[in-house]
Amino acid sequence: MTLPARFARIAAAVGQKVGAPFWTGAVLIDGSPGYINDDGDFIPGQPETEVPCKVQIDSLTEAMRVAAGFTDKQYSFVILADGLTLPPNTDAKVQVTDAKAPADFRGEWLVSSLLRDTAGIAWSGRGVRA
Numbered sequence: 001m002t003l004p005a006r007f008a009r010i011a012a013a014v015g016q017k018v019g020a021p022f023w024t025g026a027v028l029i030d031g032s033p034g035y036i037n038d039d040g041d042f043i044p045g046q047p048e049t050e051v052p053c054k055v056q057i058d059s060l061t062e063a064m065r066v067a068a069g070f071t072d073k074q075y076s077f078v079i080l081a082d083g084l085t086l087p088p089n090t091d092a093k094v095q096v097t098d099a100k101a102p103a104d105f106r107g108e109w110l111v112s113s114l115l116r117d118t119a120g121i122a123w124s125g126r127g128v129r130a
Helices: 003-018
Strands: 023-029 049-058 074-080 093-096 107-116 122-129
Touching: 003 049, 003 074, 003 122, 049 093, 074 107
Parallel strands: none
Antiparallel strands: 023 049, 023 093, 049 074, 074 122, 093 107, 107 122
């Protein structure tokens, strides 16, 4: 079992115990628009890609609140790397689809910052409601 898979199991168990669970969701990675090439041929774009994930939504730390560009509509999030087939980026959206998640966590979040931990077990960042 890989380190990200082991951590995902541990994170899920601990999160349930302390009331900070990881919810079912997806990372929505932007596609690309179609275009007309130099020969006049239409080249179709790529559709948005939906990558299933486990995500935890959390309130911001005090350090995040004093950072430039802070708004009170931001939340922090953690995306477990286990099972991600494509890495998220700051053009992506994080979607929480789990019906058990609190209502203010469900929906889509625009990613405004993103950082992967050095062990490769999770991505953390900030987002605002889409």
